[in-house]
Amino acid sequence: MQPVCETVSSEFGVLEFYQTQDNIQGQIRELHTQLTCTIKSPVILVGYSWGAWLAYLFTARYPEWVKKLILISAAPFEESFVKDLLPVRLQRLDVIHRKETEFLLKRIHSQKAANADLLRFGELMSMADSYDPDKTKIPVVSLDIQIFRKVWKEASLLRKTGELINQASSIKCPVTAIHGVYDPHPVAGVEECLSKKITGFKMIRLTKCGHCPWVEKQAGKLFYEILIKEIREP
Numbered sequence: 001m002q003p004v005c006e007t008v009s010s011e012f013g014v015l016e017f018y019q020t021q022d023n024i025q026g027q028i029r030e031l032h033t034q035l036t037c038t039i040k041s042p043v044i045l046v047g048y049s050w051g052a053w054l055a056y057l058f059t060a061r062y063p064e065w066v067k068k069l070i071l072i073s074a075a076p077f078e079e080s081f082v083k084d085l086l087p088v089r090l091q092r093l094d095v096i097h098r099k100e101t102e103f104l105l106k107r108i109h110s111q112k113a114a115n116a117d118l119l120r121f122g123e124l125m126s127m128a129d130s131y132d133p134d135k136t137k138i139p140v141v142s143l144d145i146q147i148f149r150k151v152w153k154e155a156s157l158l159r160k161t162g163e164l165i166n167q168a169s170s171i172k173c174p175v176t177a178i179h180g181v182y183d184p185h186p187v188a189g190v191e192e193c194l195s196k197k198i199t200g201f202k203m204i205r206l207t208k209c210g211h212c213p214w215v216e217k218q219a220g221k222l223f224y225e226i227l228i229k230e231i232r233e234p
Contacts, residue, residue: 001048002139004214007224012231015039019054022150024158028058035065042067044231049073049211052177053155053164060167070230071177073211076189077165088184089128097124111149118145129211131182137215168197176202176230180209180219204230 005016017034019027031054035043045066047055052074059066076082090098104121107113119141126138158164175198179187191203204226209219216223 001046001051003137004046004048004224004227007214008228008231011228015043020147022147024054024057024151024154027054027151028061031058032062032065044068044070046070046072046227046231047074049075050151050155056171057164057167059173060170063170063172066173068173068230069171069175070227071175071190072213072227073179073183073185074177074190075185077159077168077193078162078189079160081186081189081193082159084186085184089125092128092184093124097127100124101128108145108149113145115143115145118143118148126212129182129184130215131180131208131210131219132217133210133212133215134217134220135215137220138212165193165197168194171198174200174202176204178204178206178213178223178226178230180206180211180213180216182208182210185211 001016005014008014015035015038017031019030021027021030042065045055045059045068047053047070049072052071055069056071056074059069076085090101093101101121101124104113104117104124107117108121122141122143126133155164175194177190177194179185179190181187187203187205195201195203206213206216206219206223206226209216209223213223214220
């Protein structure tokens with residue numbers, strides 16, 4: 001989220017924390033330590049993709065530290081909304097990239113994959129997840145497949161058991177979700193789940209927008225306008 005942090009920092013103070021722990025509870029505690037060692041008052045917490053879930057889980061654990069929660073491109077919060085995710089992604093790829101994706105998925109699930117495999121898989125998913133991206137804005141990131149495997153295994157289980165959505169009952173602050181209509185992670189998997197559990201929940205849809213709003217040519221500017229407005233509002 002470095003590009004987002006840099007843009008938003010023109011109007012607000014921004015802290016961008018990096019998580020190094022290989023389990024969910026460790027990442028929540030790590031974020032709490034980073035936050036409490038830096039400031040002394042509640043914050044507006046913004047999370048993207050997996051970071052949206054982490055921010056959500058953090059807010060449920062430490063509600064006194066979050067005055068507003070903003071979820072960007074969150075994955076579905078209940079298992080019933082996940083079944084079409086991979087088929088939609090594969091359908092959007094050509095035959096060669098589809099076969100490469102299926103090969104990498106097998107490697108990742110067989111525990112044979114390296115960081116480079118996960119990075120390539122992410123590149124392929126970006127192709128499937130984007131509507132009209134500005135490829136010069138897609139950031140290069142460092143990945144750790146061991147952290148990915150352990151954290152996602154836990155996160156997936158939280159969703160399957162219903163424990164993930166149950167955490168919503170502990171969240172008392174306003175929650176805004178920003179989601180691209182073209183994102184293969186369905187909007188309904190966020191809106192229908194959270195609107196039933198969180199008072200004051202708000203969903204903002206972005207048309208002509210995929211999973212990463214700020215790289216989208218036709219939605220990027222509006223995304224930043226909305227994000228800044230949501231941060232500015234109480």
